Amino acid sequence: MPDGAALAGRYGDTAKRRTTTRWLLIGLGVFIAVVMIAWAIWGSGLGGASSTLQYTATASEAVDGSHMKVSFAVDAPANTAVSCAVEAQNVGFTVVGYDVVHLKPTPKTHQVVTKSLITYEPAVSGSLDKCWLS
Incomplete structure (x- = not known):
């Protein structure tokens, strides 16, 4: 009857292969950890200009059946x-009016804006979806 070392050599389960597999798994784990940490840092906006951009809707008012006024504040560099x-x-929370407001560069870091939207059916609320640096 063959011993364990002979069977391991015949079918590929050698100490060298186990060591190589172990290092490949450790390398893969380190790579995944580095990617996840980089993704978390990038997603949080650390170190970027977008981390200083803050915005909030302050008010909305239905003017009539086809107009809605939305006021919002933006703090940007x-x-x-x-x-x-x-x-x-x-x-029914369906978007019935939508527009993108482009704010020009200004020395001020805080701006309050009111935008009048045209709606295709009566609106009951207005909101700020998102802001980004352009």
């Missing part, structure tokens, strides 16, 4: 162009 998506919604 000075002399930086910003774009914001504004939307109006009906009773």
